[in-house]
Amino acid sequence: MLDLKNITSSTAPEYTQITSSQAQTSIAEDIFKHRHLGINKKAQQLMLKKLGYDNLDSLINTAVPSSIRLQNSLKLPSSLTETKALATLKVIAEENQVYNSYIGMGYYNCITPAVIQRNILENPNWYTAYTPYQPEIAQGRLEALLNFQTMIIDFTGLEIANASLLDEGTAAAEAMTMSYQVTKHKSNTFFIDINCHPQTIEVIKTRAKYLDIELIIDNPQIFNFNTPIFGALFQYPATDGTIYDYQDIIEQIHQQKGIVTLAADLLSLALLKSPGELNADIAVGNTQRFGVPLGYGGPHAAYFATKEEYKRQVPGRIVGVSKDVHDQPALRLALQTREQHIRRDKATSNICTAQVLLAVIASSYAVYHGEEGIKNIALRVNQLTKILAKGLEILGYKTKSHHFFDTITIKVDDINSVRLKAEANLINFRYFENSIGISIDETKTIEDIKQIWSIFAQNKELSFNSSDLYVDNLGIPSQLKRQSRYLTEAVFNQYHSETELLRYLYRLETKDLSLTTSMIALGSCTMKLNATAEMIPITWAEFNNIHPFAPLSQTKGYQTIFTQLEAWLAEITGFAAISLQPNAGSQGEYAGLQVIRKYHDSKGEGNRNICLIPESAHGTNPASAVMCGLKVIVVKCDAEGNIDIEDLKAKAEKHQKNLAALMITYPSTHGVFEEGIKDICGIIHAYGGQVYLDGANMNAQVGLCRPGDFGADVCHLNLHKTFCIPHGGGGPGVGPIGVMPHLIPFLPINYQLSAISCQQNNDDDSQSIGMISSAPWGSASILPISWMYIAMMGSEGLTDATKIAILNANYIAHRLAPHYPILFTGKSNLVAHECIIDLRPLRKTAQIEVEDVAKRLIDYGFHAPTMSWPVGGTMMIEPTESESLSELDRFCDAMIGIREEIRAIEKGEADIKDNVLKNAPHTAMSLIASDWNHPYSRESAAYPDTFTKQHKFWATVGRIDNAYGDRNLICSCIGINNYNY
Structure with a gap:
């Protein structure tokens, strides 16, 4: 075990140890890389010595097959400091023009309290x-x-x-x-x-x-x-x-x-x-x-x-x-x-x-608003819409319908003149062939309504006042007026002041473990630093207040970001083109497979409907394949976690007439760089199929190898994994796809409003798969996060991040190997950016399940790694490049401590049924109970190591009975008499 006391000073970020004469050339150029990477040069040397390597490149050259290694650095712009990146992005953001939007179509301005x-x-x-x-x-x-x-x-x-x-x-x-x-x-x-x-x-x-x-x-x-x-x-x-x-x-x-x-x-x-x-x-x-x-x-x-x-x-x-x-x-x-x-x-x-x-x-x-507040917002929106319609009728315009909530459509003879005047006043309406749509939202005022009247009045004086037009008729048919109540539960009726809501949100926040608490070493989910500088732009008005169907002339800043990000991601992956539209990794999978299907159709081979998927694949892979109408055939893996190439050959040959694709994750979900990846791609291509690469593990490739270079035809990227968009508790995400040149024509359409219509002007024989998401560029407002990350890291920083991720995973594997079997390693006995530890033997020796270890980790202040996947009874650990050596060691110490607790059960020193693992996690309430009847101490339950005595994260509930919840499914607050809000 490393002596942390002796390395504390040497693990300080290296830029704090440089001389003043070096400051201008080192700090200004590299400061963000040092902020992002948790391991500095001194810590690297300590870790590499443990692993038996002289330097980081030696480890990487051994871990990553030479046959797929990049020979040159990525061609990306030079890295920017945080301050410079924010200033550069602000200039780009200001190229967007924030108009007052009345377009509607399911999208509205609103007030975020x-x-x-x-x-x-x-x-x-x-x-x-x-x-x-x-x-x-x-x-x-x-x-x-x-x-x-x-x-x-x-x-x-x-x-x-x-x-x-x-x-x-x-x-x-x-x-x-x-x-x-x-x-x-x-x-x-x-x-x-x-x-x-x-x-x-x-x-x-x-x-x-x-x-x-x-x-x-x-x-x-x-x-x-x-x-x-x-x-x-x-x-x-x-x-x-x-x-x-x-x-x-x-x-x-x-x-x-x-x-x-x-x-x-x-x-x-x-x-x-x-x-x-x-x-x-x-x-x-x-x-x-x-x-x-x-x-x-x-x-x-x-x-x-x-x-x-x-x-x-x-x-x-x-x-x-x-x-x-x-x-x-x-x-x-x-x-x-x-x-x-x-x-x-x-x-x-x-x-x-x-x-x-x-x-x-x-x-x-x-x-925050409750029933009364929401109803008042709706009434006000509806009343403003009615006033707007009444005024336009006085001006001689006819509405398409007298039954409406917040949107009216006006018949207009000269649409272009109205449009020109509207845009001169920084206003966007929705334009049809012979009518104009206007949607009102909660941000609009009576002054906005007057401005719309003046535009439609075409320079004529208004002959009425808005105060004369308030009406009781709400534009809603009497038989469709709502009589039933809503938001009647307690939670919607007691937090309407800012003080009360603030405290309620804080109470919820403190029940959750996030990256602000500790590392979350989830294999294949890549929970890495989401830097503050990356997050700042997402609340800028220039990004936030733009309607997805605003004219392209008003979104030049966004188009610049899209163009640059697409180019950077293409360079990083080796693909010819990128589509940013898929708004989740699952959507990226779906889009990529759809592209492959459309490609086969274009060649007159629509019969190709077989998708080969290794048994180690993400569970989402076969789900996406089925959603694309594909039939899944499972390919075996060998004892080392690699695809069984003979089984792959046999199944590709058997289904050659109908073979559509192979879905593969690289590095494999087993956490290894498969030496035969080029051969695997070659087999599929030989039988007319396409190779879909799941980019979930791209964090082990950036700067070292590129999917487009070793045979993949299409790949989706999880920007919420490799490129720093935060997970948000299970979303948002972005899942763009990259494709080789022959697949470019089939990418999703960036659906946009044309000059006079809401319809896309596409030829019927367009080769595109169509739209994957509702918005042209999916979750556009969080793309600046990834832009900032790449801009601040640059080619060298991104490559270093990959190297450190691989180093960290191998360090953890090395420290845990004497205590838990490491299930898969490559030929060099190394892992990629994640490792799998095998907990299955503990079931026999101590009746301990993987879930027991996961729940005990909570007592140590950690979120469990990925459980029981891709192999049942295992944990898949991915530390990422953002964690410090002290945090890596704290996690390893926790896992080793848990192993010692299991050994106590194996030796008969701890009860096989009533022990700290079976009863984990331990809540504060359970520990202060007067009837403590367990054969272990309260202290060992709550404070298993020194760190938890200094900083303790408490689970607010004990282990949950999933079976009970499924037998008695309740999925709302309604009727939960004893639930504590």
């Missing part, structure tokens, strides 16, 4: 947390998500809701596929209301193509619903603002055993009869206008609600209420949402499709 912006959006305790798979140390996030689900259940009038999806378009697509799965109808036809948002229609078109689903896009007012369909989607209110009564249509569809989905605006449901009251089966939509900035399209949290009978088919994640070992209420992700990951090729959707941080913001917005 300052207390929420500062204490959630800008708070690393919230944005650096991981997905709540360890629920005992995620109770705060889980409660905020339970609030989200309750809010959605209340507004939609349906019985069950998930904890968010990526955006409205993909939520609607999920509704279509779920309807197809659960309906008893024999038809494969899905009806889409032509009055749905155009981007939603485009996303559904993409999703339906390879699922054997036929689409009918028509006007429901004239369509014959005796036509056999398995389901239908309607917009409520319609994209042009009209409120239609769908009750009779829904009844007609139900008579044919079809499933009905309403895409409903959440704020409108404060005044409109809920989808559940209209007897809809599913409701989807966007929660963006509940306090989440426009951000040029994202990230935003979509919602999905449905009936109780479909709870096992709900896509994404559901937070459920269970109890812990002390019989106290406790929250966790319900089993059925995890099954989608576990079931792999049996899955119908991809579990990694959540926007947790944004869902937390939206639910906190509802907590």
